[in-house]
Amino acid sequence: MGLSRALVSSLRWKKRSWKAMIRGRRKRRRGGDDWIAPEIPWEIEIEIEILLRLPAKSLMRFKCVSKLWSCLIHSRYFCNRYLTVASPPQPPNLYMSLVDQLEPARVIVGTRESVLLSLSSSSSTDGAEYLSPDLILAQLGGLHMVVIRGLIFYSVPTEPCSIYNPTTGQFITLAAINPKISAPKGFSKHYSFGYDPVLDQYKVVCTFLIASKKRKRITSSEHWVYTVEAGGSWKRIEFNGPAHCPARPGLCINGVIYYLASTCMSRDIVVSFDVRSEEFNMTQAPDDALPAYGKPVGVGFIEYGGKPAILDHTNLVPMGLVELWVLEDGGKWSKKSLVLKPCQMHLVANNMSLLVHGTTINGEVILAPISFFSPYYILYYDLQNNDLRKVEIRGIPDHWFSKPDMNVLMYLTQLDESESIIHLEI
Template structure:
């Protein structure tokens, strides 16, 4: 039964209360995630947030778009290749009115933000939930920048999903920085709970959840880059000083550990991996691209100055994409194990009429589909 497609299991819930309870149970949902015999094609989900050309002049920043979100779409991309053509990512499903900013993917669930509110979507069950709005006094203070960031975590011991929210009030120079931290347990009757943490911080990169701990990179008044960790079960925060890497960096999972991927010197064929080891120590691994890869870099067909790390694939490849995305859409796959860099074209991103300003987020889906039943 655990080897059946998710679509079939959703239909079988109607057979009886017993079947419905079994399929919706946490035990069966976790069993379904661990069954690896079902063949799955590598898949990437893309959140496309855009304004129309007519509204483009009125929204000149992401902050304005968050308050005037315009339109959005969630695109499912699958890989295809043949002996006569290079690999490409093609749109096989478009879900309009879904998707938003700063999309995160964890255990088959997708979290995204629209107008400061968090939404969670399960592509396998087509179920979507909207988390309640946070009642923070920071939003009422308009004299500085106000931002909100969400992170999704899972506690493997208690089998609980939790959403962490960081609400920040800050000045451009960070002389004034205030933040609040809230936690929401994803279950029936859940509500936001404020968590005390005496280190105000401003997140700068999407978060990760590894073995029941959420990690994200942030700024504070003293350090430019710090790593904030949040234990999903104990609901405790910690702060770890990050190494000086540079502006061109991404935060990824590498070898089951939080890792900073530095690619400031990619044009010279060099990248760095800073791995957070046990005990809070960092180990550095420097890699030099092969000569064949340098041809791709030096040919001028990729925009090195605007590359952004998007995610990692289930095979451990780092996926980068230019921002803003050019009309000839593409992503880069970098495999640190094989030290291999390749370019993959993407189709279907611009198949929307009158698109003005666009924000695109690529996220690789986990190894398995999730049939977890979302409740709030």
């Protein structure tokens, strides 16, 4: 407490210097707006270094100390520095979202039951690892969750998409879109979330599409982008490629969103969207990775070594075989095959269908059973070391297991809470 009072006293004496630092200056250049921080007195630099080493949740509480302190913690300058020096590093939490999927005709917007669980790792008396919720948030969460710099983006069928910051508690819902295309029985939509490190901007991309009655042929698609900022709105962008349906949530790698998509043609594609320039590009998927339309369950789209990759785990359960295609520089694909160790085959011996839920910060692939049952477990597959481990999830509210299995939609993602200090000001 003595340290906090000393810092508050020092901040008040240097109020003008603090405000000058936080406001900063912007210099217009052809490439965009570049942040230029003013010169900071060395005494303030020392105090900033102390604050940078506090846990994120403590900083959120310290916003109440004064307006000055709150302004500093929420400044872009402080947030961007915090991402590089925050300590001590806390183990990332796994977030689990459960949504009660009802018939569309019976759903009223805002009445669908959902819950978001923050799961932390623990160990039992026999040394077995398991996950249990340390936070349960009702009416939050959804499908296709994407985490970027501590922000959770998710969408729910028939409802607008949302962004949630677990540390600050800030929650926003984006405005609805009125697409130009129309169909007698409506259309479907798919979202992607990305971040541009150059302009320090978050953007959401939405794809609307219309398919034939049998949903085997996509007839048309339309693309919109939303810049997450004060006064942000949706705008339509052109795409010169074929109409397509995103088959998986997008990945954002170094300012580029990648997603796997199905087209009306026989071959699938990987679509890339540059968050800064808002331009699309396409790369043909390897023929042997996606041999038939409608094979999304056994195929995942993940980040591997800082590059987008297609993971085919169709034969993991019966044969212990996994195949990985990595998109290398220049648009070429490299293939890697893995065979599960015999001593770990019992982990996948129940013939359960699995779905890929992305990767952890350490690069492990998250695999989870499609059916929702108790006790529920997930698998972590380390592709680098070809190692598989099974972790049980405990503490899920019991009434979720009493729902019809096909009604419960579930999604998992991992979040590093040291990153979620980022202030999302709308």
